[in-house]
Amino acid sequence: MKTIEHIAIFTSGGDSPGMNAALYGIVKKAEQSGIRLSGIRKGYEGLIDGDLVPLDAHKLQKMVHRGGTLLKTARSKRFLTLEGRQRALENLQKNEVDALIAIGGDGTFKGLLAFSEICDLPFLGIPGTIDNDLAGTDFTLGFDSAVNTAIENIDKIRDTAEAHNRIFLIEVMGRDCGYIAIHSGLGTGADAILIPESAHDFIQLLEKAGSYDREEAFIVIVSEGDELGAEVAAKKIKEINPDVDLRITKLGHVQRGGNASAFDRMLGIRLGAAAVEALLRGRKNVMAGILNNELSLTPFDRVVKEHQVNDELQGLLKIFGN
Ligand SMILES: Nc1ncnc2c1ncn2[C@@H]1O[C@H](COP(=O)(O)OP(=O)(O)OP(=O)(O)O)[C@@H](O)[C@H]1O
Ligand SMILES: O=P(O)(O)OC[C@H]1O[C@](O)(CO)[C@@H](O)[C@@H]1O
Numbered sequence: 001m002k003t004i005e006h007i008a009i010f011t012s013g014g015d016s017p018g019m020n021a022a023l024y025g026i027v028k029k030a031e032q033s034g035i036r037l038s039g040i041r042k043g044y045e046g047l048i049d050g051d052l053v054p055l056d057a058h059k060l061q062k063m064v065h066r067g068g069t070l071l072k073t074a075r076s077k078r079f080l081t082l083e084g085r086q087r088a089l090e091n092l093q094k095n096e097v098d099a100l101i102a103i104g105g106d107g108t109f110k111g112l113l114a115f116s117e118i119c120d121l122p123f124l125g126i127p128g129t130i131d132n133d134l135a136g137t138d139f140t141l142g143f144d145s146a147v148n149t150a151i152e153n154i155d156k157i158r159d160t161a162e163a164h165n166r167i168f169l170i171e172v173m174g175r176d177c178g179y180i181a182i183h184s185g186l187g188t189g190a191d192a193i194l195i196p197e198s199a200h201d202f203i204q205l206l207e208k209a210g211s212y213d214r215e216e217a218f219i220v221i222v223s224e225g226d227e228l229g230a231e232v233a234a235k236k237i238k239e240i241n242p243d244v245d246l247r248i249t250k251l252g253h254v255q256r257g258g259n260a261s262a263f264d265r266m267l268g269i270r271l272g273a274a275a276v277e278a279l280l281r282g283r284k285n286v287m288a289g290i291l292n293n294e295l296s297l298t299p300f301d302r303v304v305k306e307h308q309v310n311d312e313l314q315g316l317l318k319i320f321g322n
Contacts, residue, residue: 004122004279006036008052008097010071012043012104012111015256016130016142017067018264022103024060025272031057033280038095042072043104044079044111050091064269065259067145073104079111082118089119097121099279103141105129109287109300122284124275125300126268130256133177135306136298137289141271143179144263146255150184153251154219158188161217164245167209167237169220169230171250178309180255181223186320191218193317194233196225197309201317202233209237214244224250270295 009026011019023039030037039055040046053071063070078084092100102108103126112123127137130146150172161168174180178195185193192205205220212218222230230248237246260268267290274288274295286297 002098004035004098006038006095006097007099007101007276007279008038008040008092008095009055009101009103010040010043010046011069011073011128012102012108013073013075014105014129015067015069015073016128016140017145017256017258017260018141018268019069019103019128020060020066021064021260021265021268022126022128022141022272023055023070024057024064025269026101026276027055027057027060027272029273029276033276035276035280038097039071043074043108044076044084044088045074047088047091048076048078048084050094052091052095064265067257067259069103075107085115085118088115092119092121099124101126101275101279103128105131105140106134106304109134109304112285113300113304116285122279122282123300124279124283125287125303126271126275127287127289127303130180131174131177132179133175134287134289134303136287136291136296136303138291139263139267141264141268142256142260144267145258145261146173147180147183147187148261149255149258150180150251151187153254154184154188154190154221157249158217158219161219165214165216167212167218167220167244167246169222169234169246169248171222171224171230171248173251173255174223174225176225178223178225181221182309182313182317185221186316188219188221190221192220194220194222194226194228195309195317196223196227198314198317199227202228205233206236206240209244210240212241212244
């Protein structure tokens with residue numbers, strides 16, 4: 001095994017609060033171990049363009065709380081091509097990089113799996129996405145912050161909904177995963193929660209909406225990946241209860257911004273330090289995560305395959321959400 005002297009890091013896919021904390025964890029651990037670090041700007045785009053920059057530990061210390069990512073991020077069409085990945089490899093060789101740390105979501109790790117077919121450097125992953133849609137960790141970086149942002153905004157919408165006796169359908173992010181919807185819906189006492197993982201939730205919503213008496217607020221949280229979606233759900237509610245006053249609000253990218261929660265700051269620092277440590281111990285092609293509050297390393301191929309809302313949460317949804 002080649003000694004690791006130089007590690008390059010990038011953030012990729014959707015940004016998430018806690019990515020800067022993870023960069024801080026990486027920088028401090030590498031400093032302690034005498035490792036040289038480079039940041040790659042704009043995810044796989046920067047890897048293809050050879051956009052490597054030094055990482056400033058002091059600057060990161062001052063922005064450990066901040067959302068977004070100091071290194072910027074991107075969704076890269078070019079990295080989907082073999083030609084793009086070959087250019088990325090040439091840049092790593094030219095800059096004498098010994099190992100790579102990627103902070104991103106399932107797409108990012110699929111990218112690393114494809115890259116590992118032509119590049120045998122050790123890769124280490126850190127789960128950075130608000131969606132919480134990865135196996136190998138109980139929580140991804142940014143999920144807790146995004147849920148807190150969603151909850152804060154749903155609470156506000158409830159005030160105006162109560163004042164007007166309105167039905168509100170509030171769409172939250174999560175791509176094809178219902179975690180943000182479940183956590184923000186249960187945490188705000190929503191009347192119904194629609195998630196991609198459940199087919200029964202809509203039937204239950206219609207039963208409730210049909211008997212809604214228009215004397216209070218009625219809050220429905222709709223995960224953006226739900227098979228029906230907010231517009232169709234709203235149309236169906238109007239069909240069975242035509243006189244209701246109904247509005248749709250899409251929370252959108254506000255959920256990705258803002259300071260990281262205390263939980264995400266600590267998660268980022270722990271996973272950042274753990275990623276460097278794992279590389280120095282010779283681990284490769286695994287994602288660092290936290291399972292039952294213990295650090296854990298899971299191979300990329302497992303991480304991208306499994307991401308189900310677990311049975312316990314599905315059970316809670318039946319009791320509270322619908
Ligand atoms: N099969 C693949 N082969 C090569 N590269 C890939 C593959 N899948 C994804 N990538 C690369 O990984 C990048 C990041 O993936 P994606 O845009 O899906 O975000 P993500 O990592 O899933 O994060 P988020 O969950 O926040 O959206 C893609 O833009 C693409 O460049
Ligand atoms: O910022 P973009 O590219 O529009 O992506 C939005 C998507 O990214 C996420 O915020 C993170 O994966 C999803 O919840 C959402 O579907």
